[in-house]
Amino acid sequence: MTAKRFSGMWVLALGALAVLGLVCGRAQAQFDSPVEKKWTVQEKDDNGEVKDVLYMSLDGVLVHEEDPAKAPQPRVVTPGTPSTQAQPGTAPSDAVVLFDGKDLANWSAEDGEKTKWVVENGVMQPTKDSGMIRSKGEYGSCQLHVEFQTPAPPEGEGQGRGNSGVFLMGQYEVQVLDSFENTTYPDGQAGALYGRKPPLVNACLKPGEWQCYDIVFHRPVFDESGKVVKRATFTIFHNGVLIQDHYDLSGGNGWVGPHAVTDYVAHGDKGPIMLQDHGNPVRFRNIWLRELAD
Numbered sequence: 001m002t003a004k005r006f007s008g009m010w011v012l013a014l015g016a017l018a019v020l021g022l023v024c025g026r027a028q029a030q031f032d033s034p035v036e037k038k039w040t041v042q043e044k045d046d047n048g049e050v051k052d053v054l055y056m057s058l059d060g061v062l063v064h065e066e067d068p069a070k071a072p073q074p075r076v077v078t079p080g081t082p083s084t085q086a087q088p089g090t091a092p093s094d095a096v097v098l099f100d101g102k103d104l105a106n107w108s109a110e111d112g113e114k115t116k117w118v119v120e121n122g123v124m125q126p127t128k129d130s131g132m133i134r135s136k137g138e139y140g141s142c143q144l145h146v147e148f149q150t151p152a153p154p155e156g157e158g159q160g161r162g163n164s165g166v167f168l169m170g171q172y173e174v175q176v177l178d179s180f181e182n183t184t185y186p187d188g189q190a191g192a193l194y195g196r197k198p199p200l201v202n203a204c205l206k207p208g209e210w211q212c213y214d215i216v217f218h219r220p221v222f223d224e225s226g227k228v229v230k231r232a233t234f235t236i237f238h239n240g241v242l243i244q245d246h247y248d249l250s251g252g253n254g255w256v257g258p259h260a261v262t263d264y265v266a267h268g269d270k271g272p273i274m275l276q277d278h279g280n281p282v283r284f285r286n287i288w289l290r291e292l293a294d
């Protein structure tokens with residue numbers, strides 16, 4: 001090898017490293033950041049002294065802007081009331097109320113026909129072989145509040161005790177199970193994203209007590225070829241305790257066998273909320289959601 005060729009190879013290698021550095025640098029810098037500008041203005045302080053004051057704008061809006069034409073005030077939402085064991089609470093003023101204890105007008109059977117689930121004393125529950133219940137409305141990214149009560153006294157063990165499920169977009173299951181002193185595989189216990197992610201902690205109340213999930217769900221996004229380009233994310237509070245912390249769902253989570261779950265399969269922007277009939281009389285009340293931007 002001549003000295004000339006040798007140095008030429010070094011130039012190529014260094015060039016490749018530089019390109020790699022640029023690419024990596026770019027990859028590391030992929031935050032969803034606003035355009036930030038900074039400038040200084042000479043202003044008099046309270047003592048009359050002229051000083052440089054730093055100004056910043058984020059996406060063209062001055063930090064601490066007070067002009068509503070430039071920085072609109074957030075929309076006003078009247079919060080709902082909290083639930084107690086004896087009494088369900090109410091939904092925030094901008095929520096879509098799916099079930100408030102009156103009837104199943106917002107629900108149907110899986111096939112769109114009349115559901116066999118029933119309402120008694122303000123709560124809804126499946127009947128024998130009634131199958132899943134689905135909301136008539138379809139939703140994508142949302143904040144979902146669901147209250148449930150597993151049967152007391154408990155019957156069965158493991159996956160057979162108080163099993164139901166809350167399905168976002170008709171397919172991404174947040175497991176409902178009586179996991180109070182009832183062990184099963186962690187990725188199938190209460191609050192698990194079934195088969196994909198156990199809850200961070202077990203925050204179950206005793207069977208027969210009303211519990212709630214507050215779920216912040218962002219739907220997955222697919223490209224034209226059907227490839228997932230943005231995964232679904234879940235943040236979940238179970239009885240007020242954080243059990244899923246902005247978890248990035250690695251695939252679908254439908255059951256396809258004792259040790260396997262589905263992968264992502266492209267679907268539309270919206271789908272129904274569904275509740276599972278797993279043969280256990282799990283009861284539900286106070287179900288509402290707020291639609292969110294993706």
Ligand code: MG
Binds near residue numbers: 164176
């Ligand atoms: Mg289930």
